[in-house]
Amino acid sequence: MNFMELLTRAKDNDAFALNEIAAMYRPLLIKESIVNGVFDEDLYQEQWLTLMNCIRKIRI
């Protein structure tokens, strides 16, 4: 399945597609959740919300 299909399905709240995308971008979210070398759990949650928002908002 290519990314376009994946994203389209994720937009429709398809669990498999969401999981795939989540796995793909987890490292990025973790990287951007580290403040001064310390992992910030609250920020990490915020980043997940950001990811969900991006999936919802991006136009295909």
Added chain:
Amino acid sequence: MWKNNDNNEADESNILHRQFTVYLATAVRRTKIQYLRSKYKLQRYEIPLEIEDSYPLADFQAEPDIILSLPLLDQLENIKLQRALEQAKKRDLYIFLAKVLEGRSFVEIAAELGIEYNTATAAYYRMLNRLRKELGGEDE
């Protein structure tokens, strides 16, 4: 991640993938900045109380030399005033201080910064109103 099969659909998908990655990376970075900013804001309101409690300001007054060697904003003893000034825009603050401390005219200040006379006065009165508001503003 996916092989480019030289057909249009794969290309489009790859482009979309890249676009999404860039979009997400920007959004995520912005989230981080906003998160840190709101956290930092909260801390600013917490710290002054502790400082006030543990170091009475009277002690600092006993040694004026040390105070005078600090940057201008750190010399202030009034925490509220300091906070208000620090939160102001840099340019507004500059205009305000040039007017109040150095007693220069708006014409001079405006010429130096390359702005309109009205802009300088507006910035000055904006700062005044702001300080009145922040400090409780009894004196008009």
